[in-house]
Amino acid sequence: MLAGYLGYLLYGNVLILVCTYLYLFRIRRLIGYQLGMNISNMAGGFIAIVTGVILIYQFPLNFVVVTIITTLIGVAAGGLFGSLFDYQTMLTGYGNGLMMGIMAPMIGAAAKNSYIFLTFLEGIFLLSLFLLVLSAKHT
Numbered sequence: 001m002l003a004g005y006l007g008y009l010l011y012g013n014v015l016i017l018v019c020t021y022l023y024l025f026r027i028r029r030l031i032g033y034q035l036g037m038n039i040s041n042m043a044g045g046f047i048a049i050v051t052g053v054i055l056i057y058q059f060p061l062n063f064v065v066v067t068i069i070t071t072l073i074g075v076a077a078g079g080l081f082g083s084l085f086d087y088q089t090m091l092t093g094y095g096n097g098l099m100m101g102i103m104a105p106m107i108g109a110a111a112k113n114s115y116i117f118l119t120f121l122e123g124i125f126l127l128s129l130f131l132l133v134l135s136a137k138h139t
Contacts, residue, residue, distance in 0.1 A: 010054045017047055020129055028084040031136055036085030040093025044078020045100040046125045052104020057113050066105045074101030
């Protein structure tokens, strides 16, 4: 029943992440080094996990393709968010996005299309982005 809406959910996640990136891009000079590291880790890791679970729910027998796509998305998001600050932060975001992107389809396959688990992940993802924006706003 909900399988038809997974694509929209993925699109919404990417759209929210792009809006967060654009907001952080405007205030990047006000954000310190430690917060930048946490931002790049959180953004790259969470988008990789959520994307991997959604894609493995949609395409359950395409493990290799889903893993490659999820890893590329995690690497790109972590690297982009990390590049807002410096090269070391970019490398940290890249590495975290890489590891989470490789692990996410395995987590999704083990969850066996549990929409309760997906709802939990989405809630944590949205709460984390909210806290990320809130912490960057108060710097």
